[in-house]
Amino acid sequence: MPDQDHTSSKSDEDRKAEAEAFKTQANERFTAECYEEAIDLYTKAIELCPNSHVYHANRSAAHLRLENFGYALTDASRAIELDKTYVKGYYRRAASYMGMGKWKQAERDFESVVKARPRDKDAREKYNKCRTIVNRLRFERAIAVDDEPQKTVAELINIESMTIEDDYAGPSLQDGKVTPEFMVELMAWFKDQKLLHTKYAFKILLDMKEYLVKQPSLVDVSIPAESKFTVCGDVHGQYYDLLNIFKLNGVPSETNPYLFNGDFVDRGSFSVECILTLFGFKLLYPNHFFMSRGNHESETMNQMYGFVGEVSAKYSSRMAELFTEVYNWLPLCHVLNGRVFVTHGGLFSRDGVTLDELRAVERGRQPPEEGLMCELLWSDPQPQPGRGPSKRGVGCQFGPDVTAEFCGTNGLDYVIRSHEVKAEGYEVSHGGKCITVFSAPNYCDTMNNKGAFITLTGGDMTPKYTTYEAVPHPNVKPMAYANSLMSMFV
Missing domain, CATH: 1.25.40.10 (Tetratricopeptide repeat domain)
Known part of the structure; x- marks a missing residue:
């Protein structure tokens, strides 16, 4: 019995x-x-x-x-x-x-x-x-009138009318361009909790938009055989931890390339410093510094989780609107040496998705609630085979068989994604074919997780992991600029 x-x-x-x-x-x-x-x-x-x-x-x-x-x-x-x-x-x-x-x-x-x-x-x-x-x-x-297109914020900004005050002693663009010297000064200036001049901040944003609108949704990255390449996950406005990455792994340069895989802002209260530093390096080294859009590079997330409030407090609501326009043009994914797929969220609710389909995804907009763009930004892996409803209510959850099918269809070795806090800063799943990397240690000053970044070389593309603890930051709490409705979550 x-x-x-x-x-x-x-x-x-x-x-x-x-x-x-x-x-x-x-x-x-x-x-x-x-x-x-x-x-x-x-x-x-x-x-x-x-x-x-x-x-x-x-x-x-x-x-x-x-x-x-x-x-x-x-x-x-x-x-x-x-x-x-x-x-x-x-x-x-x-x-x-x-x-x-x-x-x-x-x-x-x-x-x-x-x-x-x-x-x-x-x-x-x-x-x-x-x-x-x-x-x-x-x-x-x-x-909104379809037959009368509204001017973009970028078109309404008049840089020439902005003056630099005599008492401004911070970093300055040289002939309107980012230089290595500017970036060194900028990082030190931000570390001392000082603001870049409004004119220079607007110029960086306008130059970024002009550059990004010409880029594809999927960017192919070539890494020479002996060269190191670094992939970082979410930094979420934790500027002092971002500086620590550069201390541990070297400042970005043509010989030290990086890819930052989305969620640069929100939650951490130094998001302005993070994003302007990353945009500065992108303008300085456009072919050796890469950025993928995350789900927090969107208007709704930024209004809730602090970025709009922070930009409005440190600069203006007009600048916050321009950031939204720039984020709309960030690439959605990258392929490294034709072998490694990198995106912020994850994979898809159907089989057979090809890299060419992803190259054709329309950008220049807010993320929709379904489809390839949504899933690239929002999806998460699950340990069991198949697919499941998203724990987030957006995107989907995908199993090891889904990852294997996508890699097989597109001739890829493995996938790198971010989007989730991990205790060690990274996690290897799906038989080594799905790697999560998260680069914001002690997330929101509460999670006690390590941060991590991935390094690989162009020859063998084998991922290596560096983990690190959080470093001290000025006494400004995470979520300091968040919408007060966020008190429901905390």
């Missing part, structure tokens, strides 16, 4: 008691910011008592902290389904929708909270802010 299932043999009271014990442990891990462990424990509680709205809502909160907005949405919706009066469920679902840029849906959930708690000032404030965003987006769509 087969063994009786242990769970089914328990009484309802025993299951509830055991589930509550798991929930208590999960809450402790949540408080300790060990969100993956908390999710595992909440899951055990849910397996014992699947109809507890509280367990689903709590797991939703843990997923929100990890930006698993798709999973958070599913749990919050389930909590509401189980108890339509449970206000925290609506809060969590609204936060999930916001993380996915679905403002109208978030507004509806905030409205439900306000109706249930008319005296809740925090709920009213969040509802009003969300409604303001929805109304602004509606207004922008209304004034």
